[in-house]
Amino acid sequence: MTNKITVMKGDGIGPEICDAVMQILKAAKADVTFECFEVGEAEYKRNGELIPKEAYESFERNRIMLKAPITTPIGKGFRSLNVTLRKRYDLYANIRPAKSNTAVVTPFPNVDIVTFRENTEDLYVGVEEEVDENTVHATKIITRKASERIIEDAFEYALKHGRKKVTCVHKANILKLSDGMFLSIFQEIAKRYPSIIAEDKIIDALCMRLVMDPSEFDVLVMPNLYGDIVSDLTSGLIGGLGLLPSANLGKDHAMFEAVHGSAPDIAGKHIANPTALLWSACMMLEYLGQNDCAGKIRKAVDVVLAEGTSVTPDLKGNATTEQYRDAIIAKLS
Ligand code: NAI
Numbered sequence: 001m002t003n004k005i006t007v008m009k010g011d012g013i014g015p016e017i018c019d020a021v022m023q024i025l026k027a028a029k030a031d032v033t034f035e036c037f038e039v040g041e042a043e044y045k046r047n048g049e050l051i052p053k054e055a056y057e058s059f060e061r062n063r064i065m066l067k068a069p070i071t072t073p074i075g076k077g078f079r080s081l082n083v084t085l086r087k088r089y090d091l092y093a094n095i096r097p098a099k100s101n102t103a104v105v106t107p108f109p110n111v112d113i114v115t116f117r118e119n120t121e122d123l124y125v126g127v128e129e130e131v132d133e134n135t136v137h138a139t140k141i142i143t144r145k146a147s148e149r150i151i152e153d154a155f156e157y158a159l160k161h162g163r164k165k166v167t168c169v170h171k172a173n174i175l176k177l178s179d180g181m182f183l184s185i186f187q188e189i190a191k192r193y194p195s196i197i198a199e200d201k202i203i204d205a206l207c208m209r210l211v212m213d214p215s216e217f218d219v220l221v222m223p224n225l226y227g228d229i230v231s232d233l234t235s236g237l238i239g240g241l242g243l244l245p246s247a248n249l250g251k252d253h254a255m256f257e258a259v260h261g262s263a264p265d266i267a268g269k270h271i272a273n274p275t276a277l278l279w280s281a282c283m284m285l286e287y288l289g290q291n292d293c294a295g296k297i298r299k300a301v302d303v304v305l306a307e308g309t310s311v312t313p314d315l316k317g318n319a320t321t322e323q324y325r326d327a328i329i330a331k332l333s
Helices: 014-027 041-047 053-062 081-088 144-160 178-190 203-212 224-238 275-287 291-307 321-331
Strands: 003-008 032-037 064-067 093-099 112-118 128-132 135-138 165-170 197-202 219-222 245-249 254-258
Touching: 003 014, 003 053, 014 032, 014 275, 014 321, 032 053, 053 064, 064 081, 064 275, 081 254, 093 144, 093 224, 112 144, 112 224, 144 165, 144 178, 144 219, 165 178, 165 203, 165 224, 178 197, 197 203, 203 224, 219 224, 245 275, 254 275, 275 291, 291 321
Parallel strands: 003 032, 003 064, 064 254, 112 219, 165 197, 165 219
Antiparallel strands: 093 112, 093 245, 128 135, 245 254
């Protein structure tokens, strides 16, 4: 049965990259159909809702979503729709694979790191309190349940994909109770996976090691905020935000999106790189068991990146999003 996919086209560069990705999936004959929705501030101005009711209903029916980035106002305004979606559908595992591509030259040719970011709690619960006009408290929440499931998923992934090591990333030297609990749960669960090396790193030391020698690392697991920051760092190691895909998985729903944001600085210029969203779509196809189709698309992207003549400006080319899209479509076989 053809899989129906709920698509949120996002804002900023969202609609441009989303259209390119859907066209590539169509050309690759992916066995999917799309139910597309406009979301975000523009939709709010049009219809009074940031995410229309029909979009929620579609996701509840289909359980699979391809989502383009959505702008979140800084400092004031509405709560992040990304955080809202992750929380509402308990999409607790944010999986972000960063792998070097031989065609994209960086100082680090050997990166192959998968970050498991806990996606539902930590400082992202959004509980802030103004104690007085000069003092604000923000609440960091870490629970055993949420920590166990993300750590277990990281080890299960390592086992399934023949990975050698899982590194727990924390700041338990300072946050002795919250990160201390995350670390001790990691140490308990690690005992069940004797074939996998389990180590831990303090977040600051990890960042230093990552930019000295990222080939030291394999699978990383960490609370929400560290995962947000570290995964952007890993995107930098492989050539930038335009190249980092992600899956947000829960028990019942799955949402696939690029790690980057809506890039308002380049929106509408038709120079956005759609690769991160396209690779997220490949993760979606693999999730649906359409591995051959995902493989075909990945191969076409590799060829276009290797040729280097039709890549977007972030990869030092001068192609538009649409020219890059067409070059990939031409290589599908
Ligand atoms: P950003 O990721 O949108 O942009 C950072 C830099 O990377 C910019 O210079 C941008 O031009 C470049 N960039 C990002 N994606 C690119 C692509 N595909 N191709 C070429 N260049 C690309 O981060 P920023 O500016 O901090 O955030 C903008 C908005 O996006 C904010 O409102 C933020 O809250 C939101 N955001 C949304 C996310 C989501 O929907 N999942 C994730 C991260 C941020």
